[in-house]
Amino acid sequence: MAVGLLGEGITEVIAVTKDNAAPIGIIVRSGQAPKMILFKGSKTAENVEKYGWVTANFVSDSYLYPLYAFSDVAKSDLRKVFVGEMVMQLLRDADAWMAFTAQIVNETKDAYFVELEPVGSEYCRDEMRPVNRGFNSVIDATVHATRYVMNHDPELRELIEYHLGIVRKCGGPRDIEAAALIKEVCGF
Amino acid sequence: MAVGLLGEGITEVIAVTKDNAAPIGIIVRSGQAPKMILFKGSKTAENVEKYGWVTANFVSDSYLYPLYAFSDVAKSDLRKVFVGEMVMQLLRDADAWMAFTAQIVNETKDAYFVELEPVGSEYCRDEMRPVNRGFNSVIDATVHATRYVMNHDPELRELIEYHLGIVRKCGGPRDIEAAALIKEVCGF
Known part of the structure; x- marks a missing residue:
């Protein structure tokens, strides 16, 4: 069963946490809350632990995946949104986004297992992305x-x-x- | 430069010709008409040669790619459309489609080079397809x-x-x- 824009399986999005962006897979299994696995030491993991929120940004520009995997996001590429009784951040150019409160529910030596609760979502533009x-x-x-x-x-x-x-x-x-x-x- | 829904590069669509469907790449290079390379002996090549039209069907169900690569389309999966002063056919479940008149402009021993002229297009539903x-x-x-x-x-x-x-x-x-x-x- 899909959760909003997230289909079953793993959806690759740009995850934005406080002043940070990084590509991440959001895992949806039938009947379960959406999840992320975050490696300890990553800025995303640190921010989720500290602030308890993340936004999933859907983009149709492939360049943003390696860009945010390997370099910091420019402040000007982010914008604020008030959602779920919190101020969160988004990619300014997202085609659509979902906002989540995020809770660490399990951990190993290297990784956190994070459960996500959707608190808001918006389609910003109709961007059909044919298969390339x-x-x-x-x-x-x-x-x-x-x-x-x-x-x-x-x-x-x-x-x-x-x-x-x-x-x-x-x-x-x-x-x-x-x-x-x-x-x-x-x-x- | 994009041509309608076709971005620069190769877009993988389900090509429908008379009573036939098959996945095919449509090639768009900057400043050129969209093109297809069709292997002689394929039904798509035979139909393009005989009838001079093809529709590009954009779908968000991955199963349709191997299905139509390896088996015949059911008649009930197709519908007719009058466009470019011709009756063409579409996939009934396409999220969007483009219709083309198609002309063989070159050939090798094994393949036809086909130039496409867009004559119609429709978005049937807003289907955002996140990256999976x-x-x-x-x-x-x-x-x-x-x-x-x-x-x-x-x-x-x-x-x-x-x-x-x-x-x-x-x-x-x-x-x-x-x-x-x-x-x-x-x-x-």
């Missing part, structure tokens, strides 16, 4: 790259290069820019 | 599977299995069904 394998491969390459920069695993490099090849073949201009950014942070 | 790597991997796996069933290349099998793994991890129920269909046609 280049866009899609930017997301996959970004996910692999966030691990690759930590461990330089050659199998991850192979996967990243496979996806960057699809971006070159199928992507639009922003996907191509995103691929260049990913190559740069990976040191290829 | 499982959905995306169904598309990639389908593309690889259409080649795999011809040549049983073990490298393709490895890529398909990589993508099916992402579907298992990130996909929703329809993506999981699509993965099962892909496995079945590949004989895994």
Whole structure:
């Protein structure tokens, strides 16, 4: 069962917490509250622990995934919203967003398990995003790259290069820019 | 520059021609007419040659990609539309569609190069499709599977299995069904 804009499975959004943005998967399993797994030491984890809120921002510009995975968000890219009796923040350019109160319900040595309760949502613009394998491969390459920069695993490099090849073949201009950014942070 | 719903790069749609549906990439390069490359011997190529039209159907159900790649469309899944002074056909459940007159402008031994002229378009429903790597991997796996069933290349099998793994991890129920269909046609 979907929860608002979140379908069943894992939806990749830009998670905004106080003065911070980062791509994150929100997990929805049938009959359960939406969840996130946050690695300890990340700014998102620190903020969720401290402030108890997160917004899921839906964007149709693939470049924002590696951008916010590997660099800080500019203050001017964020805006405030009063929702769930709190002031939260959003990406100014989100096509849509959902706001959540967030509670750590479990933890391991490395990660927090966070349960999300939806408290608000808005569609800002009708953005139909047709299927582009280049866009899609930017997301996959970004996910692999966030691990690759930590461990330089050659199998991850192979996967990243496979996806960057699809971006070159199928992507639009922003996907191509995103691929260049990913190559740069990976040191290829 | 985008052409209607088609962004620059390759957009993966369900192409409907007379009594036929198949997933196909529509290529848009800056300043050029939209194009398709159609393999000779395919029903889509035969129909484009004979009737000179195709509709691009935008769907948010990943299952339709392997379904129409590997089986015939049910007549009841199609509907007629009068556009560009012709009767064309659409997928009944498309979120949006574009209709084109189609002209073969070049050919090789194996393929036709087809130029498309947009003659009509409609948004049927506001369907926001958030980013799901499982959905995306169904598309990639389908593309690889259409080649795999011809040549049983073990490298393709490895890529398909990589993508099916992402579907298992990130996909929703329809993506999981699509993965099962892909496995079945590949004989895994």
